[in-house]
Amino acid sequence: MIYVDRPSWPGRGRLWSHLISDVALAELHAFAEMLGAPRRGFDRDHYDIPAERFPMAVWLGAQIVPSRDIVRLLRAANLRRPKHLSHPRPDFRDLALSVPHTRL
Secondary structure: OEEEOOOOEEEOOEEEEEEEEOOOHHHHHHHHHHHOOOHHHEEOOEEEEEHHHHHHHHHOOOEEOOHHHHHHHHHHOOOOOOHHHHOOOOOHHHHHHHOOOOOO
């Protein structure tokens, strides 16, 4: 199922919604493509869509949910990708081992 919250998140002079899937990211990407949402709108586990696309998302079948339910639904589907886990820090010990050593 695809879910969307009402446009209420301000940014760049617009209001934005979050578009998610509780099935798979592949379902989310396919829906976003039908909606005409650019891939750059994808942020780890959801699409940010402008208020102008909200009515079309609902027309295409997205279920409207309160904003507070977005994270709950993602967690229940094991699709939540928090920011702090999306870009793991490199282990500098591993990097040191991968640097070629030169003989003097």
